Amino acid sequence: MQLIRKFQLEIGDRDFYRAMLSIAIPITIQQLISSLLNMLDVLMVGQLGDASIAALGLSNQVFFLLSLLLFGLTSGAAVFTTQYWGQRDIISIRRVLGICLTIGLFSAGIFTVAAFFFPEWVLGFYTSDQEVIVIGARYLRVVSLTYLMLAVSGSYQSILRSVQQVRIPLMVSVIALTLKTGLGYVLIFGMFGLPKLGVDGAAFSTLAARIIEVGLVLAFTYGYRTPAAARLRELFGYNIAFLLKVLRTTLPALFNEIIWSFGITTYNAIYAHIGTDAIAAINVNGTFENLAFVTYIGIGTACAIMVGNSIGAGDQERAYRLTRTYLLLGLILSFITAGLVLLFAPFLIGLYQISPMTEIYSRQILIVYALTVWLRSTNFMFFIGILRAGGDTRFALIVEASTMWLVGVPLAALAGLVFHLPVPAVYGLVMLEELTKTFIVLPRYRSRKWIHNLVAAAA
16 A cells, blocks of 8 residues: 555556556447457457458458558557647648558558458468458458548548547547447348358448548547648658658657567467467457457557656656556556456357367466466556657567567467467467566666757757
8 A cells, every 4th residue: 555655656646547548448438349349340250250250350461460560550640649639730630641641551552462352362361261261251351441441541540539638539449349240130141131251241331331431530630620631742741851750759659569460460360270260259259358458558658648648748767656656557457357367258269159179278278368468567557658759669570579489479389380289378478478577677677868858959
């Protein structure tokens, strides 16, 4: 209790909690709805069997790679937008948005071409199961049409969060994801006289939802005249010096997510080569993991926004005090999450029409996740909520890339492909990567070398 009182005294008033909750709650609700409805998607497809679950999960690895790339881009750019918002420099915020759109659309275009024209080749990287490839290729070709829209909506939503306009992304997500789930149910199972499309129905519902999402984001952004409501000349009015300044901090975050995402997709390739029941279990548990992690996304994003605003306003001491409190809150929440996961998820696993071995694997992986969630939540706070907010993206890149490719991936490959351990054991060994990251990043955090006032240096 003495430690908790110490953190509360450093905040000093209720403004912190009011500001944190005003940001964290809408983001948490958005992520919760997204995770719940995605879980329903997997649950609906799960009624079609292991091959359909595996096809959906592996096809979505392409979306996962692109979404992480865009997350790296927008979260790296948010280092500037949060600090610029601390100075209320709207013109510079809109120029950063233009850079996000330029790079995001170019990257999404590459993914669209690969997924639309060569889906079998893409899926062949993950599995040799021809049934999975055939089902997944049809799904992938349709959802590839959503990638450019994802780049646009993701860029605008990131800027809106940076300037604490978090309710618009929430409203948009509720509408789009509800549509996706409802339409998915109708198309997957052929309700109201429509043909039963199976996994293809999930693809078409995703396409419809993305169209609605990008339309609503733009309508709300410009209709409410938010700081992100930029004209074309404001979006692309940046010069080379401004572009290079933003890229020096943004590109390490972007490369971080690219390297990390290829590591995650390598893990999934290893799981898939263990067996279809192994990757099906990973995908089933992935829905629970995403659901359990929504709170950390909310408070981690709130941490990044508030810390960035404080650094931009020149109050580095307050920025450091904020991070200490957020780390404590995240640790407390992780223990609560572990208990809830162990209590409820085994019941939910029983709702899937999966093989007995897949169910056993899912339950075992769930226990490993519950025991290690405190590591994952702490590292999320360190790398996303703290280091990036302080502009320390190069250090974050080095640590995350080295621990994944020198610790996590080699351990997974040896355990799964050489020693042929069961997938729960492989999953558990991968968590040693998280432990290594924590030990490396802690001294950096305590040194305060991660705090960089980027907008003041450019003034």
